[in-house]
Amino acid sequence: MRIVLVLLFFSNLQFLYAKVVLPSIFTDGMVLQRNTEVALWGWGNLREEVTIITGWDQKEYVVKTGVDAKWKVFLSTPDAGGPYEIAIKGESELFLKDILIGEVWLCSGQSNMEWSATTGAGITNAQAEIDAADYPRIRLFSIPRRSSHFPQEDISGTGTWEACSPDTMKSFSAVGYFFARRLQGELNVPIGLIDNAWGGTPAELWTPKSVFEEHSDLSDAALAVQKNEWRPGLPGVLYNAIVHPIIPYTLAGTIWYQGESNTANPDTYAKLFSKMVASWRETWGYDFPFYYVQIAPYKYGSPEIGVLIREQQRRALSMIPKSGMVVTSDIATIDDIHPPNKQDVGLRLANIALKEHYGQMEAEVHGPLFKEMTITGKKITVRFDHSEGLFSKGKEITHFEIAGEDGQFHPAKARIQDTTLILSSKEVKTPKQVRFAWRNDAEPNLFNAAGLPASAFSSEEQ
Numbered sequence: 001m002r003i004v005l006v007l008l009f010f011s012n013l014q015f016l017y018a019k020v021v022l023p024s025i026f027t028d029g030m031v032l033q034r035n036t037e038v039a040l041w042g043w044g045n046l047r048e049e050v051t052i053i054t055g056w057d058q059k060e061y062v063v064k065t066g067v068d069a070k071w072k073v074f075l076s077t078p079d080a081g082g083p084y085e086i087a088i089k090g091e092s093e094l095f096l097k098d099i100l101i102g103e104v105w106l107c108s109g110q111s112n113m114e115w116s117a118t119t120g121a122g123i124t125n126a127q128a129e130i131d132a133a134d135y136p137r138i139r140l141f142s143i144p145r146r147s148s149h150f151p152q153e154d155i156s157g158t159g160t161w162e163a164c165s166p167d168t169m170k171s172f173s174a175v176g177y178f179f180a181r182r183l184q185g186e187l188n189v190p191i192g193l194i195d196n197a198w199g200g201t202p203a204e205l206w207t208p209k210s211v212f213e214e215h216s217d218l219s220d221a222a223l224a225v226q227k228n229e230w231r232p233g234l235p236g237v238l239y240n241a242i243v244h245p246i247i248p249y250t251l252a253g254t255i256w257y258q259g260e261s262n263t264a265n266p267d268t269y270a271k272l273f274s275k276m277v278a279s280w281r282e283t284w285g286y287d288f289p290f291y292y293v294q295i296a297p298y299k300y301g302s303p304e305i306g307v308l309i310r311e312q313q314r315r316a317l318s319m320i321p322k323s324g325m326v327v328t329s330d331i332a333t334i335d336d337i338h339p340p341n342k343q344d345v346g347l348r349l350a351n352i353a354l355k356e357h358y359g360q361m362e363a364e365v366h367g368p369l370f371k372e373m374t375i376t377g378k379k380i381t382v383r384f385d386h387s388e389g390l391f392s393k394g395k396e397i398t399h400f401e402i403a404g405e406d407g408q409f410h411p412a413k414a415r416i417q418d419t420t421l422i423l424s425s426k427e428v429k430t431p432k433q434v435r436f437a438w439r440n441d442a443e444p445n446l447f448n449a450a451g452l453p454a455s456a457f458s459s460e461e462q
Contacts, residue, residue, distance in 0.1 A: 020044045020090040023154045025246050028097045029161035031139045031192025033104045034080045038250040041072035044090045055084035056101065077101050080189035100139060102190030103183060104251050107176035108206070108243075109258035111199030112293070112345075115338055117170045124340045133169035137189075138180045140164055140172045143196040147205075147232045148241035155245045161192070173197060175293070178346025179255055183353065186360055194249070196242040200230035202261040203269065206243065207276040208283075209236040218272050224265040231261075243280065253289035253357060254280070255349050259309045260295050260337060266308035273312070274319035289357045291324040291349050294455060296332035296339050297441045306440035310456045314369065324352035327367045330453045334441040348452075364388065367452035373434055373459050380412075380423040380431050387419040389449020397421070399437045399444035404428045409435060414446075421446075434459045 022042040032038050044050055044065045052061040056078050065071045075086075082100035087093070107113055117126045144157035162168045169177050173195045180191040198205075204212075204222045212219040212235050219235075227233030262269050281287050294313045300306045317325055326348040331341045339345075348365070355361040368384035375381075380402055384390075392398075397414035402425050410427040412434070423434060437444040437456035446454040 019092045020048075020050060020088055020094055022088070022094065022096075023245065024157075024159055025141065025155065025194070025249050026096060027141075027160045029099070029139055029163065030096070030141070031100045031102050031104050031161070031190050032075075032077055033250040033252060034077055034101045034189065036077055036250060037074040038077050039072060039248040040075055040086075041070065041248075042088075043069050044071060045069065048090050050088065050090040053087040053089075055086060055099070056081070080187075082190065100137060100190035100192070102137070102192060103187065104192040104194070104249070105176075105179070105183075106246075106251055106254040107173045107179075107193055107195045107197060108254060109197045109256045109292075110201045110261055111197070112260070112296075112338055112342075113173055113175055113255075113257035114195070114197035114199050115342065116172055116174055120338060121336070121340065123174050123342045125343075129174075129343075130166045130170045133164055133166050133177065135164040135181065135184065137191070138164035138177075138184060139190065139192045140168055140177075141192070141194045142172065143194065143242050143246070145198055146241040147234075147237040149234070149237060151208075151240045151244040153245060155242060174342035175257055175346045175349070176255065178343050179350045179353075180346075182347050182350035186350075186354055187358065194246065194251075196238075196246075197257070198231060198238060198242075200228070200261055201238060201258070202264075203258060203272050203276055204235040204262075205232065205238040206258075207235060207272065208239050208244075208279050211272075211275045211279055212236075215271070215275065218268055218275065221265040221268040221272070239279075244283070247283050248285060251284070251288050253291065253353065256290065256292040257345070258292075259313060260298075260306075263300060263302070263305040263309055266305055266312055269309055269312035270316040270319060273316050277320050277323070287322055289322045289324075289353065290320060291326070291352050293326045293345055293349065294328060296328040296337075297334050297437075297439075297443055298332070298337045299334050300440045304438070304440060307438055307442065307456050311458055314455045314457055317369070322356075324356055324366070325455070326352070327453050327455045329437065329443055329456070330447075332443060334443065364448060364450035364452065367450075368446065368448050368454035370436070370455070370457035370459070375431055378424055378429060378431065380434050381417075382421040382423060382434060384419065384421075384454065386448055386452075390416050390419060390421070391447055391449070392416070393445040393447060397446055399439075399442050399446075401425075401435050401438060402428050402431045403433045403435075404430050405432055407433070409433075409438070
């Protein structure tokens with residue numbers, strides 16, 4: 001009897017392994033990146049021949065599994081369109097249906113990216129936005145929360161691509177949805193969004209362990225990350241479980257909203273963040289655009305920790321190629337770390353993508369960013385990038401400070417001169433440094449002609 005059971009076990013095992021299997025990210029209703037070579041991969045029996053036929057061109061691809069029982073192929077995709085089907089035939093058959101070809105973006109970060117129309121206090125005009133969310137050519141995929149000590153081959157749990165509707169939008173990333181809605185309105189192509197955001201997570205959790213092995217300063221700073229009731233605490237565990245398994249699903253790019261949970265170790269954030277992005281791109285195999293949101297002003301318990309992260313995020317722009325940053329100081333709620341205006345966040349992210357990645361906009365999409373300063377006597381001249389049409393919303397420009405040789409900062413009077421600012425203070429005879437909006441909850445009033453706010457900054461070398 002035992003021999004029979006063993007034979008039945010191995011017979012069933014062989015049947016299971018003979019079945020062609022796809023990663024969970026590939027389901028009916030998915031969106032594939034247009035006009036490129038997209039990766040499709042899976043598992044089968046040892047040395048099994050797998051044939052893939054793409055419905056948009058009836059092209060046939062043949063590949064064999066390796067000694068690890070895995071197979072991978074790159075499919076040529078056309079311009080935007082669909083729905084299409086893909087047939088996958090080995091010792092068993094699979095059919096993927098209702099596939100759209102368009103633009104695919106990953107939505108990642110912590111709670112402000114995860115935040116939906118119905119999370120917590122919700123978003124501005126939540127019910128009206130939910131009722132209007134009928135966009136069947138926007139497709140949504142949510143990755144379940146998981147962590148792992150080792151890189152995973154597939155995401156755990158069940159998931160499926162879903163068409164955007166009032167029912168599906170209300171529990172999906174609001175920032176992601178508003179980003180996609182804007183893109184589709186301008187590009188008129190299907191948009192696919194993959195959401196793996198997890199509230200309360202520092203960037204260390206999203207960064208592969210290899211980064212910390214190569215950079216001891218980042219490893220030391222990571223000691224400030226502690227496990228709590230909202231999330232795990234070990235570096236790399238989210239990368240392993242909810243980033244690595246979807247590589248190399250072909251993306252147009254990534255949008256990111258995170259940083260609030262790195263206020264415990266802000267000094268190394270720019271380096272950590274830039275290394276994280278570089279590691280993702282290296283594993284994916286190409287430098288996709290990476291657009292992110294600067295954290296909003298908020299009344300943190302400790303002085304300056306919030307603005308230190310904002311400054312690190314500003315500095316990271318020069319460290320991360322093909323990046324862009326949204327400033328949110330004018331749409332914040334300093335008593336709530338989750339500002340309800342997610343519409344403008346998604347819109348500003350989409351405008352950066354439309355201009356810098358798609359070339360579909362000529363208008364300015366960035367707020368003023370500190371470029372340099374020069375000192376002439378008792379005055380400092382500050383120059384910005386993206387400074388056309390500088391103006392203040394108020395009679396006086398607020399939140400500028402200058403310091404002399406003693407390093408003590410004093411409020412400064414600011415005067416606009418074309419695209420520059422002239423600063424001075426009666427308390428500072430020989431100015432050496434300047435800083436702007438240098439408080440956790442600062443909501444300054446300097447904007448450019450596009451109505452976009454200037455980022456906080458410090459001229460001090462860091």
